[in-house]
Amino acid sequence: MSDFSFWIILKNLIWATQWTVYLSLIAFVGGGIVGLILLFLRTSQVKWLEVPTKLYIEFFQGTPLLMQLFLFFFGVALFGIEVSPWMAAGLALTLWTSAFLTEIWRGCVEAIPKGQWEASGSLAMSYIEQMRYVILPQAMRIAIAPTVGFSVQVIKGTALASIIGFVELTKAGTMLNNATFRPFLVYALVALIYFCLCFPLSWFAKRLEGKLNVAR
């Protein structure tokens, strides 16, 4: 009997894990795209573009992700649009991710020596061209490790989607716990699955970081 429920628990958790993965992918890819756009705005040296970008980042980095989820879930409904937990979670996590990625990438762009801007500028390149051909290719090299590292935060962040009713790994854990009354086992397994998702990424990020330090 107890073995029976162990396998059922595990099977259900693994099934639910796919939704954690999908949500993570959406947030990460979407956040990456929005983040890249914001990066251009944020480093454009154009005041009226920089200030709103800064406020956006400040808001998403300075408030709890949980609040952002609530705001999207309950806020969008105000405009008469029916929001599913899926949409609210996808949207909130995407914007949250974009704010952090923008800041991470901005740090990498700023780590590129000023001389590179000056040299490419004196070759009559426009801002976009400078970024595209000179700055980003160099910044990308140093950005890989922290970006991979942040993907771990995104995966962990998706756990909060459970609170607005999105059924992913954590929510499945709560439901299974309610059904089986085996909280120790259920949450240990949930943690273990998250660990299996996150640890390889953490490990990879650290290795990349180490490699880069040696290369420099």
Place this chain on the structure above:
Amino acid sequence: MTYHLEFSALLPYWQDLAWGLWFTVVLTVVSTVAGIAVGTLGASARSFGPPWLSGLVRVYVELIRNTPFIVQLFFIFFGLPALGLKLSETTAAFIAMVVNLGAYSTEIIRAGIDAVPKGHIEAGVSLAMTRLEVLRYIVLRQAFAKIYPALSSQIVIVMLGSAVVSQISAPDLTYAANFIQSRNFRAFEVYFVVALIYLVLSILLRYLLRLIGDRFVRVG
């Protein structure tokens, strides 16, 4: 179809918000202090302890850093009673926060320890200081100065993450928000205002940490 925002609907509940805010602040302060203490011990053990201890600390750090805080919280609050360890919401929240920040600060402080030149340790040892004295007076002081900014960011992140403790009914700011919106049915207004309170809190916290840093954590 237009919706009229009605922020005044929050006014009758200002006391609930104040108590929630107070809980969040205390939770943050206590877990910061205790978490850094855990991190200091952890990092010292990781860098200078015997292999078995160093390995144990490593497992702790990796486990925490690679699982969501909410799962850690649920494990402590719902899972541990199965082993006979029954905790109140508040106690569970504090423990989860300390365990979480402890792991992150272990990793951060260890990076600082690694960055201290080996020669400084040898210089200290050559002056007849014991390893513990070298650690205390030379290594940790320098390590903290180096990693203070990273540690400060982590403290802000943990403060924002604490919103999750509302899910085990620990009476924090988010718990207050949930309570209020269940009464006045003004979810958006409530969460918007509370989000702003968190925003102000994180700005103040960053400012305060910078003040403390300028005052106490300096190198030459």
Place this chain on the structure above:
Amino acid sequence: MSLVSIRDVRKSYGDVEVLKGVSLEVEKGDVVAIIGRSGSGKSTLLRCINGLETYQSGAILADGIEVGGEHANLRELRRHVGMVFQQFNLFPHLTAAENVMLAPTVVNKTPKKEARAIAAEVLAKVGLSEKMDAYPSQLSGGQQQRVAIARSLAMRPKVLLCDEITSALDPELVNEVLRVVEQLAKEGMTLILVTHEMRFARDVGTHLVFMHHGKVHESGAPKAVFAAPQTPELQQFVSGIG
């Protein structure tokens, strides 16, 4: 008995034997200059004397205290054996005076006020009275190294080990440090120094030790040894210096 007695010391890193049976006796007041090619084992020997490195066989006694062995009382030993490093290794979070006061207060439990007086005294000795409250980052390399010397002196060592203490300095800063060491020698401090400053080794040293391939290859009174090196290796080394 000698102040420092080194007897047939052997040390290996893995399979590589770095010290191949080194023996050396240092009396109180001696100024021993160790010269030799890079990799000949000079630093290793020095670091063995205060227990920063362990050795596999032989014996080292400093001030009557056995250095090697499981239960060596290294703390007691190091109170009497000071060390100055090539890279200064000043503690960047402490001022010059605090660098000097740290070991007396922590190790010897000297009261702060007394320690500050010691700091003033030893910093005056190295000519840095007015820099007591400066942080290392505010000092030149030569000044930093003099603070490092003062820091060792504050423990009132019976012997001071110096490992190429001028090698990291700009040429124009070398002399201010050498003058301090020369003054210490004159006052009777026992010194063991690894150096590339041949003139200094000849003029200030009372003994010269030439190390080669992990052994004391040739030794004696500096002036005599420099005037007429016996072994071809030392001849080559001396002429190579120019």
